[in-house]
Amino acid sequence: MRYMLLIYGCNRPEPGDxxxxxALTRINAFVDECCRRGVYEAGDPLKTIETATxxxxxxxxxxxxxGPFAETNEQLxxxxxxxxxxxxxxxELAAQCPMAMDGSIEVRPIAAAPRLT
Amino acid sequence: MTVAAAVERVYxxxxxxxxxxxxxxxxxxxxxxxxxxxxxxxxxxxxxRTGIPDNPVGWLLTVGRNRGFDWQRRAIKGREKQEVAAVHxxxxxxxxxxxxxxxxxxxxxxxxxxxxxxxxAMPARVALTLQVVVGLTAGEIARAFLVGESTLAQRLVxxxxxxxxxxxxxxxxxDHRLPERLSGVLAVVxxxxxxxxxxxPAAPExxxxxxxxxxxxxxxxxxxxxxxxxxxxxxxxVAPRFAYGRPLRPGRRCxxxxxxxxxxxxxxxxxxxxxPSRPCTxxxxxxxxxxxxGDRRRTRPGSDRGRxxxxxxxxxxxxxxxxxxxxxxSWTSTTRSRSR
Numbered sequence: 271m272r273y274m275l276l277i278y279g280c281n282r283p284e285p286g287d288x289x290x291x292x293a294l295t296r297i298n299a300f301v302d303e304c305c306r307r308g309v310y311e312a313g314d315p316l317k318t319i320e321t322a323t324x325x326x327x328x329x330x331x332x333x334x335x336x337g338p339f340a341e342t343n344e345q346l347x348x349x350x351x352x353x354x355x356x357x358x359x360x361x362e363l364a365a366q367c368p369m370a371m372d373g374s375i376e377v378r379p380i381a382a383a384p385r386l387t
Numbered sequence: 388m389t390v391a392a393a394v395e396r397v398y399x400x401x402x403x404x405x406x407x408x409x410x411x412x413x414x415x416x417x418x419x420x421x422x423x424x425x426x427x428x429x430x431x432x433x434x435x436r437t438g439i440p441d442n443p444v445g446w447l448l449t450v451g452r453n454r455g456f457d458w459q460r461r462a463i464k465g466r467e468k469q470e471v472a473a474v475h476x477x478x479x480x481x482x483x484x485x486x487x488x489x490x491x492x493x494x495x496x497x498x499x500x501x502x503x504x505x506x507x508a509m510p511a512r513v514a515l516t517l518q519v520v521v522g523l524t525a526g527e528i529a530r531a532f533l534v535g536e537s538t539l540a541q542r543l544v545x546x547x548x549x550x551x552x553x554x555x556x557x558x559x560x561x562d563h564r565l566p567e568r569l570s571g572v573l574a575v576v577x578x579x580x581x582x583x584x585x586x587x588p589a590a591p592e593x594x595x596x597x598x599x600x601x602x603x604x605x606x607x608x609x610x611x612x613x614x615x616x617x618x619x620x621x622x623x624x625v626a627p628r629f630a631y632g633r634p635l636r637p638g639r640r641c642x643x644x645x646x647x648x649x650x651x652x653x654x655x656x657x658x659x660x661x662x663p664s665r666p667c668t669x670x671x672x673x674x675x676x677x678x679x680x681g682d683r684r685r686t687r688p689g690s691d692r693g694r695x696x697x698x699x700x701x702x703x704x705x706x707x708x709x710x711x712x713x714x715x716x717s718w719t720s721t722t723r724s725r726s727r
Contacts, residue, residue: 271554356556357506358564379553 272311272380273360275350280373282315282347296368304352304363313350347373351380390434394427397443403520407494408448410501411557413455416519416547422458426451495520497559503572504555511546516575518543521600576604 283290304310324335347369354360357377364375402423409419426447440446502515514532517523523531529539549555560568580600 273554354554357504357554358556358560360554361506362564 271356271360272351272353273357274378274380275313275352275360275364275367276346276376276378277348277350277367277369278344278346278374278376280347280369293368300363300367303366304350307359307363309352309354309359309363311351311353313348315348316346319345390431390439393434393439393443394430397447398427401444402522403495403498405444405448405451406519407498409451409455410498410519411494412452413459414557415455415551417544417551418455418458419451420519422451422455423447425454429454497557499572499575500559500568501550501555501557503568503575504550505568505571506553506555507546507549509571509574511542512571513575513578514539514542515546573604576600580604 283293301310301313304313319337319339322337324338326333326335350367352360352363354363357379360377364370364377367375369375405423406419409422410416413419413422429450430443430447434440499516499520502519503512507515510532514525514528517528517531518525525540525543526536529536532539559565577600
């Protein structure tokens with residue numbers, strides 16, 4: 271079953287920050303572990319929420335709004351998509367994810383998208 | 388024996404085992420329950436004509452499994468019109484034979500590990516175990532924990548759906564995950580025991596439930612002989628900690644006279660039958676209770692331990708209700724030392 275690990279509320283060190291190299295090493299080690307198990311599908315950090323634009327279409331009109339500007343600890347910071355054996359494996363990997371030490375990780379099963387013929 | 392009596396007896400005695408096998412095969416609690424009920428209904432219709440089969444459990448499991456697969460296929464067909472990209476059919480064991488179904492071993496243990504999965508909230512775990520493994524109705528559980536029946540029913544449905552949708556496994560966890568999963572399971576087993584211990588002494592089925600709690604505890608003890616958590620602080624034998632309550636006469640109650648219900652009492656070991664006591668350690672089924680109660684006092688052998696435990700049980704049971712101020716079952720530390 272495929273799971274999405276949604277990463278919330280962690281500080282992401284930028285290049286040049288102290289601890290950046292160490293953080294990157296730990297994250298790479300985590301991704302390597304996922305690849306070694308053959309569960310890794312995708313994963314990316316997201317730019318901060320100041321860069322977000324929200325789109326809604328109402329009455330045929332696309333409305334753009336700047337934001338939303340959620341609190342730091344409510345921002346989605348990044349994600350992984352892992353194809354795990356079961357929830358236990360997904361939870362185990364989520365616990366190994368370095369971002370779990372700092373923020374929190376929501377593990378959500380990915381639903382199958384219905385397709386029209 | 389009439390057919391109705393035979394069906395009732397098989398259902399009463401083997402319900403959890405059959406349910407466990409069907410859950411494993413069908414991958415869905417709700418479907419498994421419906422399939423088992425349908426199989427029993429089918430038995431009431433068929434057995435008067437065909438006679439009671441030699442292996443009624445196998446018969447019921449086969450009918451239940453086939454009916455469950457039928458429903459799944461029909462559901463998939465319905466969805467195929469929209470062509471669902473990927474469908475979880477739960478047919479992990481499609482070709483399983485009747486013998487293999489019966490021979491799945493005691494799947495009740497894997498069932499209880501699934502019901503006590505940490506992905507579920509503690510109240511849901513307790514309710515689910517009581518309903519699925521022990522066989523209490525939603526109404527009985529609701530009354531026992533003083534919550535509304537509809538609240539509890541909703542809790543059960545949500546828990547079962549989460550197990551299905553989130554891909555919770557139906558396996559006993561592998562060795563490296565066992566210790567962390569075990570304490571939650573033991574708490575639930577202990578609660579089942581204390582809860583049914585308080586039940587009406589006139590009802591023989593409650594004695595069976597108590598035996599069921601002891602059996603499940605013993606099963607865990609057998610599965611994990613090296614795990615001190617399963618054993619009591621002063622138990623030298625295989626029986627888990629609370630089994631000392633077993634020799635108590637049926638109908639003997641403890642707690643204030645005239646009071647009843649979960650808040651009134653807990654198990655008190657029959658001290659006359661207890662093996663020689665050693666100082667109590669923190670590693671046991673008893674420990675979480677003491678930890679939850681904040682009772683850090685070291686209990687002397689032959690002291691008022693029963694009374695302390697009674698108070699602790701009361702808090703534990705109360706913690707399951709909707710007004711719990713904090714989760715009482717969140718102990719995490721594991722003390723391995725058994726000596727003082």
